[in-house]
Amino acid sequence: MEFSSKLLQSAVDDIAQLPGIGKRTALRLALHILKLPKSATNQLANSLIDFREKIKFCESCNNLSDSIICDICSNDKREKETLCVVQDIRDVIAVENTQQFKGYYHVLGGVISPIDGVGPQDLKIDSLIEKVKKGEIKEIIFALSSTMEAETTIFYLHKLLLKYKIVISVIAKGISVGDELEYTDEITLGRSIMKRVPYESST
């Protein structure tokens, strides 16, 4: 796509560098920006620069943070006994949004995946072990995706953690809330039947 304006061309080219945004969408976004006041464009641009310049990774949990230690890790009202191990930053947000977890997090930064060239040495495993060694943690919850790579990672970490006296849990797998059985895939449904749990009237 060629434009007669160089300013438009470079704006569109730069927007289209972002993942999932083609030239046509980039053009639509650029033309939308024209309809907004200049201050809105400045705000968008500055918050991108600010974000990129100032954001840090929390030295304790590896989550995105505004300071050296993130808001979650520096909140001493949370439960010290439970640590939730997740794959990446997005998963911290997902778990936080459930409001069902009050402990601390540890972001691995990926899962073991030989096909993608990711081995244990590429993940934040040493710092996880260090945390466990301090003795405050009583339970580690693995909140990882339900993929082969995540299962491998849990298996690997489980072996490393066996010698410490802590409970190791994984999040429950089964049919989603609201799912119709008819449309549930066979493997999930089969597993849900095998791993059935005693009925509790409150759930």
Next chain:
Amino acid sequence: MEFSSKLLQSAVDDIAQLPGIGKRTALRLALHILKLPKSATNQLANSLIDFREKIKFCESCNNLSDSIICDICSNDKREKETLCVVQDIRDVIAVENTQQFKGYYHVLGGVISPIDGVGPQDLKIDSLIEKVKKGEIKEIIFALSSTMEAETTIFYLHKLLLKYKIVISVIAKGISVGDELEYTDEITLGRSIMKRVPYESST
């Protein structure tokens, strides 16, 4: 969606202001930006600011332009005799990309649409008439969409332009190149049959 980092929160909120981009996509874009070098973020931010600050509307054709008169209008190698009237900037780009038109453009800035409160006074019609009055233009081509509003606009402009000795054309309507008859809508196909043209072996 709540984030523990204020920097992330404001970046996501600002990106999600753009049309068609929700919070989830905004988060994905923000996390993608983190993977890029800082210079790439600066370039994106600066080209947005530059674009918004410096872009102009061409005083001759109303197209987006880097200067008072756009590159197309200031190119004196184009054909002075033909003027292509389009609805908006995107249509200039669409027609230019065909490389089939060598004349000049006039961007109306919309079409007459009473339901949206757009009347003739909201469009760049006076400057179109001024151009025609100069006497250099021999043909006006309406390259507007095939909608009721566009047809109304052509009808209105046609009446205004009747008294000047110029040819008034509209772009051809019919089945698209590569279309299968079976899947063409009835109205388009019916019209294509009514408006059939003599066969030429070169087309």
